[in-house]
Amino acid sequence: MDTDFQKLADALEVRFEASTSDPWVEDAFASAALDCFRHQYAACAPYRALCAARGATPEEVARWHDVPMVPATAFKHFDFHSGGGAPSEAVFRTSGTTRGAGRRGRHPVPRLSLYRAAALPPLAAALLPEGGRIRMASLIPPPEEAPESSLSTMAGFAAERYGSTVEWLVDARGAWRPDAGRAFHALAEEGEPVLLLGTALAFLHALDSSEVRLPCLPEGSRIMETGGFKGARRSVSRQELHAALVERMGVEGRAIVNEYGMTELLSQLWEPVLTEGVESAGWHRPAPWLRVRALDPMTLEPLPEGREGVLAFFDLANLGSVSHVLTEDIGSIVKGRVRLRGRAPGSEPRGCSRAMDELMAAAGG
């Protein structure tokens, strides 16, 4: 058994980067998941205490399904650091709560390269299936200005790896940069496909903005949209938002790709609409090393395929914290794809989505 964090992380990074879009076969996943558990049990004191209290030690647990879950809320109360002696390279923070004043969750990340290795291949499969680089523009603040945002960090990884050019159009407060309108106009004029990143709320505000008019994007352009509206001042249905983006920006419906992620998980789920068409909208594909289960709301027993329940995630990319996370999100699983009901009342959209909304609200936007 190797519980050394860096060695385990090295091995995972290699395997993430070599993965296809297909889920890892069960044996390979189960073995890696139990390695993760052994490591986290040894490295993370509050998690070890929970496991011990439940009698669920590595000696006792034979299946990854039985590894004790940590509720997402617990990230508000504990620093789940499983990096051994390695200090955190980043601490991602949740954006607050929709129920009112409350503390923010913290996700310590002892090794950002593992996050990068987990984030990029599924992102590329969903947004750049043809490979290569693309002109990028972002309504997500740049990572240097929002180091506590897991979403900004991911956008930074994507820009660095896949961007031929990158325009960061908003600052950390979510406000337009002075040259945002000109940058948008230039992107539209140059005729090269553009990948535009943003949260649903950022797009909503951008559609309403009197400062900057969203342009018609060149053919082949695509949009990454993420985050819900819960906790926001206003909301529209996802269909309405997409229809507005199609109309205003001239992109195809299948070129608007939704990402589902949360601060507590370093792997993401994507709608494979660009490769499979709009029929797959609403059916998120998990990263290959991420297992998702819908559980009975009372017993937490796994539900049959297609039944809605509480979503639990086992994320190997969370090696440096805790991997088995029980969320407040509701959804069902069919053939490995996840159908989200939308976030449960009071749960939090990831990253800066809501922070930006509050800023826009404060600015009267």
Place this chain on the structure above:
Amino acid sequence: MSDDPARAVQAALDRLAAAREGVIGRPWREITGALGAVGRRFLDPTDPLRVEALRALPAEAGLGPEMAETVLDGMAGDWSAARLRSTVEAEFEDPDVLDGPVVVRGREVMAAGPALCVQIVSGSVPGVGVNALVRSLLVKGPTLVKPGRGDLLLPRLFQRALAEHDPELAAAAEVLYWPSDAAAALRAALARSDVLVAYGSDTTVAALRAAAPATTRVVTYHHRVAVAVVGREVLNGSSVERVALDTARAVALFEQRGCVCPHRVYVEEGGELDADAFAERLASALEALESNLPSAPLDPEEGAALHQLRGTAELLAASGQARVRHGGVAAPWTVVRGAEPTVGDTPTLARGVQVITLADFEELASRLAADGRHLQSVGYAGLEERLGAIAAALGHAGAARVVPIERLSFPPPWWLHDGRGPLRELVRWVETERPESATTLLPAAARRARSPSDVRPSGSPRRGR
């Protein structure tokens, strides 16, 4: 409802506009009588209306049958003519202001109900929609009520029964449901509303407020919670069981979905028993309540919240920061002893409650200050002669209601809902000045000394009493 929610809303608004004149012409006493006649039927075990309500309520509201009956009894108890009359009398010094101009304290005033009161009610607490409907009719405001998804049944039954009993009054109430993403329906409703009453989460309420026209008065009831406080006076062998049972009932009633449900219990030090002992009794009482008022199967959202609470509490317990007892997979009740959360830190739904030690009640107001904007009711046991001072401090901290724990669940219809009069919020005051009216208000003592005839010329409206 037609396939097009916006069209259905427009049609309903047209009917309400046509019904206004009829309801304006009705004396307020007559209205309380008509509403009370319908309300009474929900309490009559032999009435088909109650039978129908009790048959359908458990499934719709996600409540056990026993709980559904308890909730219906508690809510409908306030829909009697006497209780509604008392509500009007509590709200208006002279309720005749609802029927026309009246001289009150030397001023000739009238309380005009809205031409259209749109009420968007969220959630699944049965009866809230009926309360909303009744409030608007009491002030003669035609109302469109969009009930919460789990509260469609009772407003519809009430409206139907009112139509049988008093078609003219019933014409001034429409109960319609449309999905939350039917934006055109909402826009149509808001565009014609004089008053919008919005119930729901902070998010929902903020969105509705933002969507309302500038000319619409917006009355909001945002997310709120209650807490309970147990004083050292009752932390003894003879009282604690009863207090624990009262607290357990308050936690269980409405399955923690209401703003009157206590999510935290503060237990004062210095009694014979401590907070740990109280938490044990509370857990036992919640366990016992599963026999009398069994919980219904959880919906996924409730389950999600419950397991966030339990899982977090177990982590805290494993680190020595909390203790937790719960009903396992058999029952959702969960009692957490430990550190004090703020609203939103840890969701509590489905009979989840946290028990927190308090050195002295004098600390309570400052401890609650951070949550003041979301604080609704404070239920107490003990306190005795300290009550007045503590209630004042709690009021400044944000509480709107300080009541014995056993009364937490069912406030009377005239309660100061979120700190405001439920009917006064809906009316617009109209003042008439006559040429001979006084142009400066006299001191109260002088007003009392003067005869009302001094300011009421002959032929003017009826005098206030």
